[in-house]
């Protein structure tokens with residue numbers, strides 16, 4: 015089981031909260047051709063037996079000409095052994111959804127869409143500097159359901175102008191579309207974003223911490239009531255619709271990333287492609303190294319396991335940690351675990367440790383306590 019990630023670094027305009035790597039130029043050909051070249055030269059020499067997931071992320075893969083996506087997919091199929099049931103996801107923005115695009119994505123092999131809605135509330139969408147309107151989001155979900163059974167909707171909470179009322183309203187709208195998978199992220203203020211500048215200049219009003227916790231509480235309760243499994247802190251799924259690609263990340267599987275800023279992991283090393291478009295193109299053209307890599311220490315691997323697994327419903331497995339890394343987690347962290355149990359932040363049985371709903375709201379605090 016291994017995954018391929020392709021980073022498509024273009025967006026129509028910059029959302030005020032986002033610091034993923036993207037450019038708003040609409041000249042796409044050179045970078046896309048370089049991504050195809052990167053797959054061809056295979057400089058990282060990963061020894062991957064079987065690809066079970068392919069993920070076009072961004073940026074905004076839905077703005078790119080489908081012919082390019084097809085060539086990229088063909089190249090991956092040519093270079094790797096791709097399983098017949100491979101999950102092939104494409105991140106899309108509502109303003110790009112059209113009957114023609116949906117048909118073309120399906121034709122080239124995409125079998126899962128992840129639609130970035132963020133909110134259906136017009137004032138919030140404007141504040142976030144999104145391209146689309148709430149109505150456009152609703153229309154695009156309706157349309158994509160005609161072509162894709164497997165899809166996910168991204169929403170955010172804790173945004174400026176959000177409240178328990180707006181979250182309730184977003185959840186109600188969401189329910190009417192019955193998506194098989196939902197990702198809901200707590201909006202964070204990232205470096206080099208418009209929101210960060212506005213916050214520094216005291217020009218941004220954010221909901222208070224207890225208001226944000228209330229929003230998350232409603233999300234957890236309502237989505238459970240609607241029949242979703244909260245299989246990872248920010249991810250909710252109907253039966254059989256987990257994101258296989260993201261589950262691979264959380265299960266310590268290998269993944270290889272192509273495109274500027276893409277990450278890769280071969281179970282020993284972590285790799286980061288350069289995140290400057292021009293340098294990425296130049297280095298690949300000159301056949302020079304275009305990524306950095308770091309060998310993970312045992313401590314980093316243990317902490318990575320704790321950090322990712324505590325967020326999932328599998329939780330931290332004491333036996334697995336002993337088998338994989340020879341640590342006696344329950345014994346070595348017994349006093350911290352006891353404290354967290356007393357605060358009703360975690361549950362623990364013979365084998366595993368999981369977050370309670372109360373714990374999910376402050377997972378960073380908990381991870382800090384139990385990391386090595």
Ligand SMILES: C[S@@+](CC[C@H](N)C(=O)[O-])C[C@H]1O[C@@H](n2cnc3c(N)ncnc32)[C@H](O)[C@@H]1O
Pocket residue numbers: 031032033034071072073074075105106107129130131132168169170199200201202203204
């Ligand atoms: C890499 S973005 C790309 C998706 C797509 N371009 C879009 O805008 O919907 C994937 C998701 O990350 C989330 N995201 C981006 N910036 C975030 C932030 N600062 N805090 C929380 N979630 C964020 C959004 O929900 C977004 O849909």
Ligand code: SF4
Pocket residue numbers: 024025026027028029032033034036072073074107130
């Ligand atoms: S959220 Fe999506 S559309 Fe907005 S800037 Fe980030 S990647 Fe681009």
